[in-house]
Amino acid sequence: MSEGRLRKLIVGDAQADRVVPPSGFTAQLTLFVSGAMAFLAVFALALSLASGRLATRWADELARAATLRINAPADQRSAQTEAALAILQQTPGVASARALTQKEQAALLAPWFGAGLPIDSLPVPQLIEVIEDDPGYDGTGLRLRLQAEVPGAVLDDHTRWRAPLVDAARALRRLGAVSILLIAGATAAMITLAANAALAANAQVIEVLRLVGALDSYIAHAFIRRFTLRALGGSAAGMALGMFGVWLMPAASNEGGFLTGLGFQGWSWLLPLLIPLLGALVAFAATTRAAKKRLGDLT
Amino acid sequence: MIELENVGYNYGGGELLSNLSVKLAPGSFHFLTGPSGAGKTTLLKLCYGALTPTSGRVRAFNMDVQGLDRDQMAHLRRRVGVVHQDCRFLDHLPVIENIALPLIVSGKDLGAEEANLRELLNWVGLSDRANALPPELSGGERQRAALARSVILSPDVIIADEPTGNVDWEMSQRLLQLLVELNRMGKTVLVATHDMSLIRAAKNQVQARVLRIAAKQLHLAGADL
Secondary structure (H helix, E strand, O other): OOHHHHHHHHHOOHHHHHHOOOOHHHHHHHHHHHHHHHHHHHHHHHHHHHHHHHHHHHHHHHHHEEEEEEOOOHHHHHHHHHHHHHHHHHOOOEEEEEEOOHHHHHHHHHHHHOOOOOHHHOOOOEEEEEEEOOOOOOHHHHHHHHHHHOOOEEEEOOHHHHHHHHHHHHHHHHHHHHHHHHHHHHHHHHHHHHHHHHHHHOHHHHHHHHHOOOOHHHHHHHHHHHHHHHHHHHHHHHHHHHHHHHHHOOOOEOOOEHHHHOOOOHHHHHHHHHHHHHHHHHHHHHHHHHHHHHHHHOO | OEEEEEEEEEEOOEEEEEEEEEEEOOOOEEEEEOOOOOOHHHHHHHHOOOOOOOEEEEEEOOEEHHHOOHHHHHHHHHHEEEEOOOOOOOOOOOHHHHHOHHHHHOOOOHHHHHHHHHHHHHHOOOHHHOOOOHHHOOHHHHHHHHHHHHHOOOOOEEEEEOOOOOOOHHHHHHHHHHHHHHHHOOOEEEEEOOOHHHHHHHOOOOOOEEEEEEOOEEEEOOOOO
């Protein structure tokens, strides 16, 4: 679109705007649909971004971490822990290894058993947190050595449950992106219907305009501008409400888990501002197409 | 200026007009008459490109009308002022804006044209009705407003379809007088009417040809007036 056309679209022509009468229900329909779709788009965007962050975090954190579990009788647990730590310190590719304190282990069990758990009286295995270096360690070799020297040790590198979690988070992100595309498509369809209804309702006006020498572009512009601005206004309101809704959601916390991290973070708060522009663009394209088709059908 | 060569037009599975030829020379005045349903309005629409002939060709201002694209057609319509029987106003706009509609759609500055607009309103006797809405106008006022709209861009050709169909004798004489004045200014005028008294009344005012559509053909109706 040329600069002149863009200026004309934004600034408009008061005289030309008066020529096409305001069309009742199509105006409200466009405003409502744009607002509702923008509202949904904000949530889809928030979901998509949060899922993306989650996938990245899980992929990064879990890929570098492993847990060594010492399942040994109480009287041997300490010795086996020491032995395992010694092996880990000698293993190339292990950045650090440390045994979790009883307090930390109790905190891990707290969601299930509550606070104040007498962990020393329970047969809870000792956990060792292993942080991998870059490049990482040889898992098979480490397992073999541990098997020989620390019989109660079980190495869990999280592969078993990391992959499906990361896959699920990535799928959720894709779902969010697809939802935004579907929302844009549904908006285009609804605005096309509204534009067609407005064009049909103004068939007589269009006929008169053509009879007095109006170019198709002049007639189309009157409708395109109106629908584009309505979509922009409706989308802006929907976006504002959607952002307010997201802002009201609880901030990310470990206690709340995934559901509390659904909002925007940092610069991503700016992304929803694109939604009204996208809504206006969709309305512009949909109305242009509808107007061209309608006018093309007239002699 | 406008020329129809062997034009035929089919409508509703039948032939409405057949092998019809006519030439509207610059500055000429023509009446088009014939019974209802003979094809008067169709012939007018063929002249200004609202209909495409089934056979033959229509030329306007040395251009083949069938070969014009949509934008060229719009520009052609700015050179041909049309007065429709039902006037075709935008009812939500006052009379003055309806008259100015051709100026508005052609991107002219209304402020610069205001004096011309007022003069035109005065010429058709609607100065005091400038801000009325079309539904508030009488039949004669509507026809005069439609005539004013048709000439606002100073077109070369004026085509009027039954302009006196819904007005009394006195008003039809007033409208005829306006059309004659336009012809004296050098405009080509084509008026479709079934009102023979209007044609007779024009006899003393203008040299006009009377064309009659009958049996799908166009005939010169008796001697020229």
